[in-house]
Amino acid sequence: MSGHSKWANIKHKKAKTDAIKGRIFTKLAREIMVAARAGGADPNGNFRLKIAIDNAKAANLPNDNIQRAIQKGAGAGEGANYEELRYEGYGPGGVAIMVELMTDNRNRTASEMRHLFSKNGGNLGETGSVSWMFTEKGQLDVPKEDLKMDEDEIMLLALEAGAEDVASEDESYEIFTEPDSMQEVRQVLLDSKIPIENVAINLIPVNRVEIADIEQAKKIIKLIDSLESHDDVQKVYTNFDLAESLEDADL
Known part of the structure; x- marks a missing residue:
């Protein structure tokens, strides 16, 4: 379903760099705010907020x-009123x-997204143009470090809990579920003392496009x-993936 690609590994390593820089803190705090506004300030009754808090703690x-x-998010104090959008x-x-964002100024963000796509050789599309x-x-994501289960064991546990697929990356196992099953699978892993690094509803490409040209890859x-x-x-x-010929390329 996903994983097993050099691009996936690049993204994973880059995410760690972003966390060191502190940029990800803003994104995590914003997700907590929106989750609290949407479902209330009690994480025990708001699964989205609970996950947002867990992910924030995992990122320190x-x-x-x-x-x-x-x-x-719950309305105490002043704060921007963010809305969730997809471009x-x-x-x-x-x-x-596909771009998921939270903004307090829809018009400004639309203009800036259009500029970023155009400036970097892309085109902003209409709603529905690529979401299909x-x-x-x-x-x-289950980190491999200090994990006491091997790949077969973690896969069997996840699949029996209701997961659809398990992919092995360099430093973690990626477990995929239907969105409605994610909470149940997460609880089974926690009950089995399996550490979880990140939990989210993500958009997974149905099919991947392989890029073999290094200049094109750099532009993307x-x-x-x-x-x-x-x-x-x-x-x-x-939905792009890097060809094996670019495995050692400087991107």
């Missing part, structure tokens, strides 16, 4: 920041790109980096 977001984000488009080589190339799946990655660096952007999804 300070507890004070977490509590402030919950309070702002769709094409990158160099015709690869599909992706499917929503729950994703749970530059566009994705530009989008991910935007303050309003939470996640960027794409």
